[in-house]
Amino acid sequence: MATALRNLALIHLKTGNLTEADTAITESLQQVQTLEENEEQTQLLAQIWDVQGQLQLAAGNAEGALEVWKQAADAYERVGDIEGITNSQINQAIAWQTLGLYAQAKDRLEALQERLEGQPDTALKAKALKHLGDVLRALGDLEGSQAVLAQSLTIAETLEDKSAIAPILLSSGNTTRARLQHKFDPTLFQTALNRYRQAVLSAPNPELRVQTQLNALSLLTDKPDLAEGLPDKQQLLLALTYNPQAEASNHPPGDFLGEVKTEDLVLALIRQIKPQIEQLPANRAGIYARINFAQTLLKIEELQPNLLDGVISQRQIAQFLATGIQEAKQLGDRRSEAYALGGLGKLYAQQQRWAEARKALEQGSAIAQSINATDIAYQWQGELGKILKQQGDREAAKAAYSQSLSALKSIRSDLAAVTSDAQFAFRESVEPIYREFVDLLLTPSPTTGEETQEDLQRARLALEALQLAELDNFFREACTETIPVQIDQVDAQTAVLYAAILEDRLEVILALPSDDGKPRLKSYTTSVKKKEVERAVFILGRFLGVDLFASHSSRSEIIEQTLETYENPSRGIVAVRAKDPDSANWESAAERLYNWLIRPAESDLNASGVQTLVFVLDGALRNIPMAALNDGEQYLIEKYSLALTPGLQLLDPKPLARSELRAIAAGLSKQSESHPNFPPIPNVDAELQQIQTAISSEELLNETFTKANFSKLAASSTAPIVHLATHGQFSSDAEKTFVLTWDETLNAKELKELLQADSRQKRPIELLVLSACETATGDERAALGLAGVAVRAGARSTMASLWKVSDRATSELMAHFYQEFNQGATKAQALQRAQLKLLQDENFEDPYFWAAFVLVGNWL
Numbered sequence: 001m002a003t004a005l006r007n008l009a010l011i012h013l014k015t016g017n018l019t020e021a022d023t024a025i026t027e028s029l030q031q032v033q034t035l036e037e038n039e040e041q042t043q044l045l046a047q048i049w050d051v052q053g054q055l056q057l058a059a060g061n062a063e064g065a066l067e068v069w070k071q072a073a074d075a076y077e078r079v080g081d082i083e084g085i086t087n088s089q090i091n092q093a094i095a096w097q098t099l100g101l102y103a104q105a106k107d108r109l110e111a112l113q114e115r116l117e118g119q120p121d122t123a124l125k126a127k128a129l130k131h132l133g134d135v136l137r138a139l140g141d142l143e144g145s146q147a148v149l150a151q152s153l154t155i156a157e158t159l160e161d162k163s164a165i166a167p168i169l170l171s172s173g174n175t176t177r178a179r180l181q182h183k184f185d186p187t188l189f190q191t192a193l194n195r196y197r198q199a200v201l202s203a204p205n206p207e208l209r210v211q212t213q214l215n216a217l218s219l220l221t222d223k224p225d226l227a228e229g230l231p232d233k234q235q236l237l238l239a240l241t242y243n244p245q246a247e248a249s250n251h252p253p254g255d256f257l258g259e260v261k262t263e264d265l266v267l268a269l270i271r272q273i274k275p276q277i278e279q280l281p282a283n284r285a286g287i288y289a290r291i292n293f294a295q296t297l298l299k300i301e302e303l304q305p306n307l308l309d310g311v312i313s314q315r316q317i318a319q320f321l322a323t324g325i326q327e328a329k330q331l332g333d334r335r336s337e338a339y340a341l342g343g344l345g346k347l348y349a350q351q352q353r354w355a356e357a358r359k360a361l362e363q364g365s366a367i368a369q370s371i372n373a374t375d376i377a378y379q380w381q382g383e384l385g386k387i388l389k390q391q392g393d394r395e396a397a398k399a400a401y402s403q404s405l406s407a408l409k410s411i412r413s414d415l416a417a418v419t420s421d422a423q424f425a426f427r428e429s430v431e432p433i434y435r436e437f438v439d440l441l442l443t444p445s446p447t448t449g450e451e452t453q454e455d456l457q458r459a460r461l462a463l464e465a466l467q468l469a470e471l472d473n474f475f476r477e478a479c480t481e482t483i484p485v486q487i488d489q490v491d492a493q494t495a496v497l498y499a500a501i502l503e504d505r506l507e508v509i510l511a512l513p514s515d516d517g518k519p520r521l522k523s524y525t526t527s528v529k530k531k532e533v534e535r536a537v538f539i540l541g542r543f544l545g546v547d548l549f550a551s552h553s554s555r556s557e558i559i560e561q562t563l564e565t566y567e568n569p570s571r572g573i574v575a576v577r578a579k580d581p582d583s584a585n586w587e588s589a590a591e592r593l594y595n596w597l598i599r600p601a602e603s604d605l606n607a608s609g610v611q612t613l614v615f616v617l618d619g620a621l622r623n624i625p626m627a628a629l630n631d632g633e634q635y636l637i638e639k640y641s642l643a644l645t646p647g648l649q650l651l652d653p654k655p656l657a658r659s660e661l662r663a664i665a666a667g668l669s670k671q672s673e674s675h676p677n678f679p680p681i682p683n684v685d686a687e688l689q690q691i692q693t694a695i696s697s698e699e700l701l702n703e704t705f706t707k708a709n710f711s712k713l714a715a716s717s718t719a720p721i722v723h724l725a726t727h728g729q730f731s732s733d734a735e736k737t738f739v740l741t742w743d744e745t746l747n748a749k750e751l752k753e754l755l756q757a758d759s760r761q762k763r764p765i766e767l768l769v770l771s772a773c774e775t776a777t778g779d780e781r782a783a784l785g786l787a788g789v790a791v792r793a794g795a796r797s798t799m800a801s802l803w804k805v806s807d808r809a810t811s812e813l814m815a816h817f818y819q820e821f822n823q824g825a826t827k828a829q830a831l832q833r834a835q836l837k838l839l840q841d842e843n844f845e846d847p848y849f850w851a852a853f854v855l856v857g858n859w860l
Contacts, residue, residue, distance in 0.1 A: 002031040006048050016281015025052050039079050046075035058283040060333030066095035105135045126155040130168050137175045145175045169199035170212050189226040197239040210276040216240050217269045218296050227262040241272040282327040287336045290324040291343050338367040342380040378407035382433040401437035434466035438500050442507045456521040460509050463498050464647030474784045494612040501619045503530050510601045512608045524600035537620040539589040545803040594629040612828050613640040622783035628851040641828035643859035646787045665691045666700035667725030672742050683807035684725045694818035707744040711754050720766035728773035730785030737785035756794040768795035774804040790856035797857040809849040828859035
């Protein structure tokens with residue numbers, strides 16, 4: 001009887017009758033507990049707990065599911081049921097994943113993978129690998145995720161396990177889509193859609209089919225420009241809208257027998273999804289499907305206001321959310337209720353029903369806070385801030401945004417660890433909140449016509465917090481400690497300039513030292529569109545040798561209209577120049593950027609007498625050197641020594657202890673067999689020799705510069721400088737930010753671990769020099785890699801090149817730098833003087849040769 005009740009509970013669970021399922025499983029448990037304790041009773045008890053855990057998870061109680069599945073694992077252990085133990089451990093990993101505890105889920109599943117490695121392929125093995133792939137994707141290991149999902153799919157296809165194939169294909173599509181967030185690649189877009197197509201065709205149940213169709217719809221909505229280039233949209237439409245329960249839907253209407261447009265795909269999917277959503281069971285998966293469908297529809301409404309006319313109304317969208325709220329209440333699933341309320345608030349806001357929007361968002365936020373669902377609370381507080389700003393209630397809007405940023409700060413480690421697969425997409429969900437808050441703070445008060453010092457300080461701190469959040473997102477971990485620092489505590493002859501690129505203007509906050517110990521803050525606004533700033537950055541960057549916008553939608557237009565390539569004998573490479581020198585040459589781009597960033601603050605800078613400018617830059621501005629900006633007569637480097645920092649909070653404000661300078665100097669002048677695609681850098685020998693002449697150094701060159709030798713030397717040496725003259729790259733992906741040793745490639749995390757060896761904890765590196773690295777081609781956020789290495793390597797300062805420079809020029813610059821540094825100049829002054837020496841040399845006066853090098857971090 002207990003077994004029959006367990007099976008009945010499973011049937012109720014699959015049909016969404018959770019109350020009946022709960023009644024049946026409770027009765028089943030009561031009956032089995034009255035039986036005599038023996039192996040058979042323990043086995044049955046474990047099987048009942050298996051189902052009870054599924055029921056708890058469906059009702060939104062992941063904590064309860066986890067505890068029940070732990071009990072099931074213990075019971076299976078007592079009877080020696082290996083398959084039962086394995087399945088319970090997989091279930092526990094699913095519960096941890098649902099709770100956002102990805103590290104625990106990963107550890108459990110990797111241990112399982114290792115144990116199952118040498119065993120025959122089974123459905124359980126495929127299941128374990130599938131969930132490991134999901135967790136690795138959530139932790140940002142996209143290549144690892146793709147690999148284990150491919151292995152899982154191979155096993156499922158070999159076993160002809162149709163119930164397993166579709167979920168794996170869905171996961172594979174999700175991982176491919178996550179890779180697309182990092183790399184603009186039409187083939188990735190097509191691969192993701194193809195995985196979804198295959199998953200729809202092989203889905204064993206309506207729930208999985210509609211989930212896959214929702215993901216396909218969301219992808220098409222997010223990347224409409226890529227969708228236009230899809231081949232054979234007719235077949236794709238047929239596959240994505242497949243539904244064996246609806247005969248007519250398997251054939252497109254006559255309108256689609258000709259050319260299929262992207263909007264045809266989108267609308268056909270919406271028509272297909274809508275009736276299926278209405279039939280989904282009232283469990284968490286069903287509630288989230290309704291909410292996510294509504295969210296995607298709202299996004300479509302925002303991007304293409306009239307597209308949904310006659311297909312689905314806003315009233316119907318609201319009904320999906322209202323149904324989700326009601327079902328969540330019935331289940332007692334407070335998290336789903338909070339999520340749905342916020343979605344309803346966003347819909348009301350889109351309809352400009354401000355009072356209703358505010359009420360729904362406040363309710364959703366309050367529920368989220370009451371259950372510590374901070375990852376939901378920050379979103380609805382940010383949305384609330386947007387509404388209050390729209391209504392003109394500035395103070396209430398500031399309070400809402402402040403709450404949102406406080407919530408984000410409290411969950412830094414959670415947000416850093418996960419990707420959009422766990423309802424988190426940094427650029428879509430988090431970054432806009434910081435920018436909207438800064439926009440509000442830097443909008444002059446309607447009563448006074450200016451910003452207060454308090455608002456300027458809050459804006460400055462918000463910009464620093466955004467930089468820190470980006471670094472956390474880059475490294476997928478949040479262990480960067482921050483300490484608030486005032487500029488006067490660092491250097492009384494330095495000004496800090498913060499830049500914020502907003503949609504309609506460029507904002508600059510200047511922090512000047514003052515006599516009373518409090519920085520004087522001033523703001524300057526330039527009415528220039530974000531696209532114009534990016535255009536100027538693009539032109540200047542391309543001239544200097546940095547192709548930043550390979551993924552930028554306007555890249556081809558900019559190149560065709562404004563730039564052409566030519567042979568530049570002085571560089572020895574193909575260079576870039578303007579077709580129309582009057583409107584698009586690099587000098588005018590450099591001067592425009594100067595006029596936007598520096599010119600408004602010139603008089604204040606001149607009056608302050610500062611000698612060093614430190615930049616906290618935003619967006620695309622981080623990828624070009626401030627040294628190359630020009631006022632029409634002079635480069636900025638001719639006026640000030642310069643440095644970059646992701647924020648003063650990340651600085652160790654101590655100046656360099658002026659004891660005898662020593663260095664670890666390592667490099668590759670020859671080509672290594674381990675890295676056949678990287679050419680030799682002949683002048684590295686001379687570069688290291690010149691360092692040896694200027695300061696005492698321990699040298700690793702070519703074959704001696706192995707990972708093992710470098711690790712040993714870095715751990716034992718107390719030299720305050722580490723100089724690496726080797727190929728490397730800065731990327732927005734931590735795994736693709738690397739430097740080369742003779743035998744290995746060290747990514748950002750590995751380099752950090754080597755440079756933070758035990759002996760370094762008390763005496764950190766004063767200066768890390770990376771003299772032959774470059775930013776990744778086409779990566780708008782590649783400077784994150786540079787900032788990431790600078791902050792996380794444990795070095796107080798990092799000097800690096802933004803692009804691949806003539807190694808002869810590099811050798812010259814480094815020789816001048818170390819001579820100046822050894823004679824008492826600050827790091828920023830030493831770099832400035834070295835760059836000026838090259839600028840004055842007719843062989844190297846082109847900024848291509850001297851402007852590449854930037855100093856990040858402590859400039860003293």
